[in-house]
Amino acid sequence: MKSGDRVKVSSKGRTYEGVLMPSTTDCIVIKLDNGYNIGIKNPEEIIVLEEKSEKITEKEEKFAITELTKPEIAILSTGGTIASKVDYRTGAVTSQFDAQDILTEIPELMELARFRAKLVYNILSENMKPEYWIKLARAVYEEIEKEAYGIIITHGTDTMTYSAAAISFMLRTPVPIVFVGSQRSSDRPSSDSAMNAICASKVAVSDIGEVCVVMHGTSSDDYCLVHRGCKVRKMHTSRRDAFKSINAHPIALVRYPSLDIQKISEYKKRGEEKLKIMDRLEDKCALVKYTPGAEPDIIDFYVDKGYRGIVIEGTGLGHVGEHWIPSIKRAVEEDVVMVITSQCLFGRVCDRVYDTGRDMLRAGVIEGEDMLPEVALVKLMWLLGNYSTEEAKKLVNVNIAGEISERSLHDYYTIK
Amino acid sequence: MKSGDRVKVSSKGRTYEGVLMPSTTDCIVIKLDNGYNIGIKNPEEIIVLEEKSEKITEKEEKFAITELTKPEIAILSTGGTIASKVDYRTGAVTSQFDAQDILTEIPELMELARFRAKLVYNILSENMKPEYWIKLARAVYEEIEKEAYGIIITHGTDTMTYSAAAISFMLRTPVPIVFVGSQRSSDRPSSDSAMNAICASKVAVSDIGEVCVVMHGTSSDDYCLVHRGCKVRKMHTSRRDAFKSINAHPIALVRYPSLDIQKISEYKKRGEEKLKIMDRLEDKCALVKYTPGAEPDIIDFYVDKGYRGIVIEGTGLGHVGEHWIPSIKRAVEEDVVMVITSQCLFGRVCDRVYDTGRDMLRAGVIEGEDMLPEVALVKLMWLLGNYSTEEAKKLVNVNIAGEISERSLHDYYTIK
Numbered sequence: 001m002k003s004g005d006r007v008k009v010s011s012k013g014r015t016y017e018g019v020l021m022p023s024t025t026d027c028i029v030i031k032l033d034n035g036y037n038i039g040i041k042n043p044e045e046i047i048v049l050e051e052k053s054e055k056i057t058e059k060e061e062k063f064a065i066t067e068l069t070k071p072e073i074a075i076l077s078t079g080g081t082i083a084s085k086v087d088y089r090t091g092a093v094t095s096q097f098d099a100q101d102i103l104t105e106i107p108e109l110m111e112l113a114r115f116r117a118k119l120v121y122n123i124l125s126e127n128m129k130p131e132y133w134i135k136l137a138r139a140v141y142e143e144i145e146k147e148a149y150g151i152i153i154t155h156g157t158d159t160m161t162y163s164a165a166a167i168s169f170m171l172r173t174p175v176p177i178v179f180v181g182s183q184r185s186s187d188r189p190s191s192d193s194a195m196n197a198i199c200a201s202k203v204a205v206s207d208i209g210e211v212c213v214v215m216h217g218t219s220s221d222d223y224c225l226v227h228r229g230c231k232v233r234k235m236h237t238s239r240r241d242a243f244k245s246i247n248a249h250p251i252a253l254v255r256y257p258s259l260d261i262q263k264i265s266e267y268k269k270r271g272e273e274k275l276k277i278m279d280r281l282e283d284k285c286a287l288v289k290y291t292p293g294a295e296p297d298i299i300d301f302y303v304d305k306g307y308r309g310i311v312i313e314g315t316g317l318g319h320v321g322e323h324w325i326p327s328i329k330r331a332v333e334e335d336v337v338m339v340i341t342s343q344c345l346f347g348r349v350c351d352r353v354y355d356t357g358r359d360m361l362r363a364g365v366i367e368g369e370d371m372l373p374e375v376a377l378v379k380l381m382w383l384l385g386n387y388s389t390e391e392a393k394k395l396v397n398v399n400i401a402g403e404i405s406e407r408s409l410h411d412y413y414t415i416k
Numbered sequence: 417m418k419s420g421d422r423v424k425v426s427s428k429g430r431t432y433e434g435v436l437m438p439s440t441t442d443c444i445v446i447k448l449d450n451g452y453n454i455g456i457k458n459p460e461e462i463i464v465l466e467e468k469s470e471k472i473t474e475k476e477e478k479f480a481i482t483e484l485t486k487p488e489i490a491i492l493s494t495g496g497t498i499a500s501k502v503d504y505r506t507g508a509v510t511s512q513f514d515a516q517d518i519l520t521e522i523p524e525l526m527e528l529a530r531f532r533a534k535l536v537y538n539i540l541s542e543n544m545k546p547e548y549w550i551k552l553a554r555a556v557y558e559e560i561e562k563e564a565y566g567i568i569i570t571h572g573t574d575t576m577t578y579s580a581a582a583i584s585f586m587l588r589t590p591v592p593i594v595f596v597g598s599q600r601s602s603d604r605p606s607s608d609s610a611m612n613a614i615c616a617s618k619v620a621v622s623d624i625g626e627v628c629v630v631m632h633g634t635s636s637d638d639y640c641l642v643h644r645g646c647k648v649r650k651m652h653t654s655r656r657d658a659f660k661s662i663n664a665h666p667i668a669l670v671r672y673p674s675l676d677i678q679k680i681s682e683y684k685k686r687g688e689e690k691l692k693i694m695d696r697l698e699d700k701c702a703l704v705k706y707t708p709g710a711e712p713d714i715i716d717f718y719v720d721k722g723y724r725g726i727v728i729e730g731t732g733l734g735h736v737g738e739h740w741i742p743s744i745k746r747a748v749e750e751d752v753v754m755v756i757t758s759q760c761l762f763g764r765v766c767d768r769v770y771d772t773g774r775d776m777l778r779a780g781v782i783e784g785e786d787m788l789p790e791v792a793l794v795k796l797m798w799l800l801g802n803y804s805t806e807e808a809k810k811l812v813n814v815n816i817a818g819e820i821s822e823r824s825l826h827d828y829y830t831i832k
């Protein structure tokens with residue numbers, strides 16, 4: 001068996017046919033008939049079909065070798081897969097989930113990087129809980145320690161931005177950590193699965209050193225947007241371009257199919273941060289949305305249950321009815337961290353303009369600046385998990401992971 | 417004292433100087449030096465300054481008469497005023513709030529209509545409660561009965577869209593009912609107060625027979641948008657163009673300063689509906705926003721307190737974690753109407769696609785279609801106030817006041 005032989009290789013119940021390529025690692029490298037190279041570790045069987053049936057050019061030989069020196073991306077699955085025929089959200093991932101499955105489904109990925117894959121857990125996105133964020137943060141940490149050049153996290157779209165915010169706070173990262181999902185499963189012709197995965201892989205080997213979300217930028221297959229992990233929100237129940245950066249522009253866009261990356265905003269560069277994990281979360285935190293006439297006993301309810309942090313999604317610049325002030329005051333006295341955000345979503349809260357706002361500030365509410373209510377909740381969980389209550393209070397309105405913009409941008413990003 | 421005399425008229429502590437015009441009503445009509453006519457009822461004093469100092473042309477004479485045959489708009493103030501120097505939201509309206517104050521501040525209004533004004537109540541917008549919606553609906557009903565050609569409701573912007581939704585459900589109206597506010601108070605150079613009031617007045621005398629919200633369409637002073645009362649949301653804490661139609665396009669736009677109305681969507685015409693009021697509201701209704709890991713006992717809390725309706729703001733297509741299903745099931749068994757909407761805001765909920773959704777439907781949740789969560793809450797209050805629980809359940813996903821679109825539109829309206 002030598003380079004140039006046509007071979008049939010069996011591995012994990014699959015067989016691959018192609019031309020054996022030179023290899024400098026412990027992988028068997030096969031040039032498949034579709035033109036792609038594939039690296040297979042510890043194959044079960046290799047059958048030589050034809051000896052040196054094809055001539056290998058010097059160029060091909062070189063390519064086969066560099067192929068395996070490509071950067072390696074670790075794909076972590078949380079209950080969806082960019083490669084499965086089965087729907088993302090149902091989480092019906094096959095138990096043999098591995099990089100091979102993904103590469104077989106989306107061979108374009110092989111041009112960008114090598115891949116290793118891990119199923120962190122297998123849950124429906126709407127069943128996401130803080131305890132899963134801790135598991136995920138640890139799994140990502142481990143992969144970066146094991147020198148992954150970039151991380152891709154496949155995630156159901158329902159709660160993806162909550163998870164992206166959580167990882168943004170829990171990890172300082174020297175490499176890109178890219179959340180990706182699909183609004184339409186890959187068995188549908190309109191699926192965004194493959195294109196999102198390809199663009200995410202491109203970002204995972206880029207010079208971006210941040211946690212981000214990569215999803216369709218429009219309903220056409222023309223580009224994906226790279227959103228900052230704690231400035232993005234799912235803004236449509238079903239569209240492929242549902243994910244929008246709020247109060248900030250995306251970091252970049254990835255043209256498809258050229259995969260050119262176009263920078264939109266400033267971002268942290270690969271290697272700028274050292275790997276660090278702060279993985280405790282206080283799950284006794286709640287988000288309460290204010291509506292006209294709502295009774296303040298919902299605040300008392302959480303305080304009495306021993307909650308340590310409450311984010312209020314108020315009206316306008318960050319208000320609630322004045323009948324809420326006594327309950328808020330009591331919560332603060334009981335050492336509950338109270339944060340006010342706005343159900344407008346866009347814009348910054350400011351409680352120094354009007355009487356009710358000033359009453360709230362006097363009662364001890366902390367302004368959530370231009371943070372999304374959901375991000376403020378995740379941040380509060382993280383702050384109260386890793387800092388004292390007093391320290392947490394001081395850090396609420398201090399930018400830690402890009403969650404607070406100095407200047408809020410009010411429009412969705414569009415290509416000029 | 418005769419037409420053409422220059423006079424000084426005192427009324428309610430103010431004095432007006434100008435030329436006395438012919439009048440066919442019980443009003444004294446004065447042509448002010450700024451060129452506008454003003455009609456004053458029961459003045460306290462009239463002093464002739466100069467006899468027939470100016471010649472009145474035939475055209476001017478005719479204008480003075482038609483001026484007073486113009487349609488009359490009833491302006492109802494809820495604690496802000498389009499004419500006050502004082503800020504909208506603080507509600508610091510002078511007790512002598514009347515049409516005169518508004519016309520003195522915004523004389524352009526006189527070209528559009530005659531005005532009568534009423535202070536319904538004087539509260540901060542964030543202190544709005546269902547009981548105030550009832551008062552407001554009754555005040556509007558009364559004005560329409562007293563043959564107002566159109567209604568303008570001045571309202572603080574924080575909860576304006578909740579109130580607009582409430583009035584949309586509570587009243588069937590043969591005339592336009594126009595909510596208007598201001599994001600910047602009229603003492604600021606960038607105030608949107610006058611332009612919004614002028615465009616609102618134009619809509620109040622138009623052929624639109626619906627409840628709507630008229631606010632700036634862009635951050636320039638080029639046009640106002642006319643949003644359907646139950647399809648609009650405040651989407652920015654401070655910008656003048658904060659109000660956006662969601663899942664639907666606005667009804668129309670009003671160019672400024674030409675005041676040309678340009679139709680955008682189909683709407684109910686003036687006179688199409690007969691005046692009708694259904695003004696009961698069940699305030700034992702709550703909006704609960706789902707976040708990852710949130711405990712379901714928030715549902716039990718409301719059920720135990722005797723709440724009759726709960727709107728859940730779920731994730732994605734309308735989901736919650738599966739650990740919420742038992743509490744939802746129990747709530748339904750206790751005859752609480754449970755409605756699911758989406759925190760995506762844009763798009764339609766659909767719980768027939770995924771397992772969790774199907775579990776929710778089996779538990780008795782009703783899909784809120786493409787209703788905004790806030791509108792679904794107000795609708796539920798109204799349904800449970802005016803119908804039996806069984807009837808209310810059947811009407812949740814039936815379009816009543818334009819709150820459900822047959823086809824959701826996903827983009828903000830922009831002029832092509």
